[in-house]
Amino acid sequence: MNELKIYWSVFKSSLQAKMEYKLDFLIGMITSIMLQLAALGLLWVVIHQSPLLGGWTGKEVLFLFGISATALGTAELLFNHIWMLPYYIVMGDLDRLLIYPTPPLPFLLISSPVLHSFGNLLTGMVLLIYCLSHFHEPWYIWMMVPLWSFCGTIIYTSMLVCICSLSFKFIGPYTYNLNFVHSLLQASRYPLSIYPNWLKYLLLFLIPFGAFNFLPGNFIFHKLFGLFGAWIAPVFAALSIWIAKQLWTWGLKNYQSTGT
Amino acid sequence: MRDSVFQTLTPMDRFKGYCSFLYRALQANFTYRSSAFLALLTSIISYCFTILIWRYVYAHPSPRLTISRTAMFVYLPLAFCLNFALTTNIDIRIGQRIRLGLIATDLLKPLDFQFLQMMQALSDAFFNFFLSLGVFIVAVLLLKGNLFPASVEDFLAFLVSVFLAFIIQFSVLFLFIQGIFYTNSSYGISASRLSLHLTFSGISAPLTLYPLILRHIGEWLPFQNIIYVPISIYMGKYHGLALIAALVHQMLWALGMYLLGYWVFKWTLRSIEIQGG
Numbered sequence: 001m002n003e004l005k006i007y008w009s010v011f012k013s014s015l016q017a018k019m020e021y022k023l024d025f026l027i028g029m030i031t032s033i034m035l036q037l038a039a040l041g042l043l044w045v046v047i048h049q050s051p052l053l054g055g056w057t058g059k060e061v062l063f064l065f066g067i068s069a070t071a072l073g074t075a076e077l078l079f080n081h082i083w084m085l086p087y088y089i090v091m092g093d094l095d096r097l098l099i100y101p102t103p104p105l106p107f108l109l110i111s112s113p114v115l116h117s118f119g120n121l122l123t124g125m126v127l128l129i130y131c132l133s134h135f136h137e138p139w140y141i142w143m144m145v146p147l148w149s150f151c152g153t154i155i156y157t158s159m160l161v162c163i164c165s166l167s168f169k170f171i172g173p174y175t176y177n178l179n180f181v182h183s184l185l186q187a188s189r190y191p192l193s194i195y196p197n198w199l200k201y202l203l204l205f206l207i208p209f210g211a212f213n214f215l216p217g218n219f220i221f222h223k224l225f226g227l228f229g230a231w232i233a234p235v236f237a238a239l240s241i242w243i244a245k246q247l248w249t250w251g252l253k254n255y256q257s258t259g260t
Numbered sequence: 261m262r263d264s265v266f267q268t269l270t271p272m273d274r275f276k277g278y279c280s281f282l283y284r285a286l287q288a289n290f291t292y293r294s295s296a297f298l299a300l301l302t303s304i305i306s307y308c309f310t311i312l313i314w315r316y317v318y319a320h321p322s323p324r325l326t327i328s329r330t331a332m333f334v335y336l337p338l339a340f341c342l343n344f345a346l347t348t349n350i351d352i353r354i355g356q357r358i359r360l361g362l363i364a365t366d367l368l369k370p371l372d373f374q375f376l377q378m379m380q381a382l383s384d385a386f387f388n389f390f391l392s393l394g395v396f397i398v399a400v401l402l403l404k405g406n407l408f409p410a411s412v413e414d415f416l417a418f419l420v421s422v423f424l425a426f427i428i429q430f431s432v433l434f435l436f437i438q439g440i441f442y443t444n445s446s447y448g449i450s451a452s453r454l455s456l457h458l459t460f461s462g463i464s465a466p467l468t469l470y471p472l473i474l475r476h477i478g479e480w481l482p483f484q485n486i487i488y489v490p491i492s493i494y495m496g497k498y499h500g501l502a503l504i505a506a507l508v509h510q511m512l513w514a515l516g517m518y519l520l521g522y523w524v525f526k527w528t529l530r531s532i533e534i535q536g537g
Contacts, residue, residue, distance in 0.1 A: 027439070027448030034455035041459040041474060042310070048471050049324050050317040116447065176298040180305055187309040194316035 003102050011078070011110045018115050025115045032119030036069055039189065054193030060221050061191065063131045067145065067213045068189045069124030071152025076117030079109040079157040083175055086167040095257050105248050109157065124149075141220055144230065151233035152212035156185055158240035159207050165244075165251035185209055191217075211236035269370055277371050278379050285383035300344065300391045307340045310464050327466060331495070334406050335466050337399035338491045341392040342422065343463050346429045346486060348384040350377050351453070354437050355446025367529070374434060374522055381430045410496025417503055421490040424510040429486050431517030432457075438521075438528045456481065462488030482513045 019025060043065065047058040056064075085108065088094045097104045128145055159181045166177065184202075188209035192200045204210040212233040219229035269277070289296065314336065318329045327335075354377070357363045367373060400407045409415040432453060439449040458464065459474070460483035467475055467488045478484050489506055492498060498506050 021444040023442060024444045024448060027443060027452070028445070031448040031451040031455065034452055035458075038455040038458040042313075042464045044474070045465050045470055046313055046317060049469055050320060050322050052320075054316065114447075116451070176295075176302040179302045183302070183306040183309065186306070187312075190309075190313060195312055199312070 003106075006102055007106060007110050010107065011113065014111055015113050018113065021115075025118075028114070028116035029119040029122070032073075032116035033123050036065075036120065036123040039186070040065060043190075054191040055223065056191040056193075056217075056221075059131060059134055060217065061189075062127050063217050063220065064191065064213045065189045066124045066127030066131055067149050067152060067216070068185060068209075069120045069127065070149040071124075071156055071212060072185060073117045073120030073122075073124055074150065074153040075156045075160075076120060077113050078153070079160075080114045080117070081108050081110070081112035082157065082160045082164050083178055084112065085164045086175055086178075089167050089255070092257050094255065104252075105161070105245075109161075135221070137220060144216070148212050148216045148233050151237040152209070154237040155208055155212055155233075155240045156181070158237075158244035159184075161244040162247045165247040168251035168254045181207065188213055208236040208240070274371060278375060281371075281376055282379040282383050285380045286386060289383055289387040296387060296391060300388075300395070303340070303344055303347075304395065307336075311336055314465070326468060330406060332466070334403060334495065335491060337395065337403070337407065338494060339463050339487050341396045341399070342425070342490060343461070343487055344392040344395070345385055345389040345422075346426055347388055348381040348430065348433065350381050350384070350430075351433055351437050351440070351446060351450045353380070355440045355450070358440050358446075359444075374518075374525060377434060377437075378427075378430050381433070382426070385426055409494050414493060414496045417498075417507065418490055418494040420507060421493045421510060424507070424514045425486045425490050427514040428482050428510065428517055431514065431521050432482055432486075434521040435517065435524060438524050441528055441532050457483055457486070460484055461486045462491070466492070482517055485510045485513050 043058065043061060046053065047061070051058065053061060085094070088097075088108075094104075097108055100107060128149075132142060132145065160178055163177045163181055184207050187195070187199075188203050192203055192210045192214045195203070200210075204214070215225055215229035215232055217229075218224045219226065311333075314332060318325070318332065321329075354363070357366060366376070369376065396407070409418060436449050436453040440446045443449060460467075460478040460481050462484055467478055467484055470478065489510060493503065493506065
């Protein structure tokens, strides 16, 4: 309980500090909305040419865009600091975290929310509300969507932690490997049925972004997988946390400070 | 002080200064080549998803498709290579220097700041060009020669067009960079330019495939002159007067954006304060 209080106060003060820069908040928000619109622009171009994508209509694909945007926005708001880990390892800044009386990973994750996350959250919510109302979805789907989205946040962050844990062994101030995870998240905004099998299975089982958007989407729009699509996301989220924790522990064991 | 030193330099001195800056920027790029290589790899992976989406669309063609499969899969690798070659990090670099206050030392140099940054961008472009050449060669091997230019004239016009595209790309970046003087983080400024570039440059698809409204908006912005126009020239889509008109159009955008950047920067300089700490 005490740890939770510490995390909350760290998160709150960090967010307050960032909110001081009001122009940054405004620009960050507008920018992330613009980036989402750019991605929607490509979807528009693609749908303009091919009205059905792997059996999904444009409006159904909007659901995938919406849930991915909210998952990304929540991850950026709550757990974004993992992107700095490779730099901290190189500079020896991680030492500071290791002497705090709290587990270092959650502390690291929550201590630097980014302001553009609100733009992703807003765009995602607008898309989801539009999509769910357009298809007259029943109340229980409206209740499930935040759960799927949060599972997406957990899966995405866990995958970033897994990849970042390699930075303990392969030291360098690079975040390109994290960009790879981010690219996969962007790819999962399209129905996985349009991709070759190897990529489809990669996004369903190994880096399971499909578990929080594609499979629930299948359930909502009565396509494949039935109830399995609705309940699998929390299972994958729990599994992702476990794997991320194992890799983080392995990585920390390999950590050698810079000695500075 | 700076202006008086600037006036004592001969044009040759200034030229030597810019060349020396370009040379050192290139050296710095080569020092961090592994980082650049990783950036290329990440960009390729990201772009592969775009190619896979179009692969699906062309596997299930609709009558709306106005571009042949061959033309599309020639356009996409070319667009990727050109986009990567024109990618520059000056916004990140200048952003860092503004935050750390190091911009003061840059402004004291007796050389034109905007032109110096263009030299930096040129060194990035040279370096990225050689990296993207590797991707181009792989694409040529995969597409069995379809990637070669339509004719020698088209290739020469393409070279001119790429040079103009570089100036437009740099000038747009330089214009957006001015915003970093007023914000704490450079992310928002960089990403807003990126979102417009991604939508209107033609990096993910030729603009002829765009819905009419997007195409009309794109015509009022400089971005299509960075990717779509040079690649269309390379593929031989412009002939005679249309080719000259496209190049003149690019030239006007390049000149206009460069001058706009110059005037806005002059205005920005008046309002910045540098702490003497």
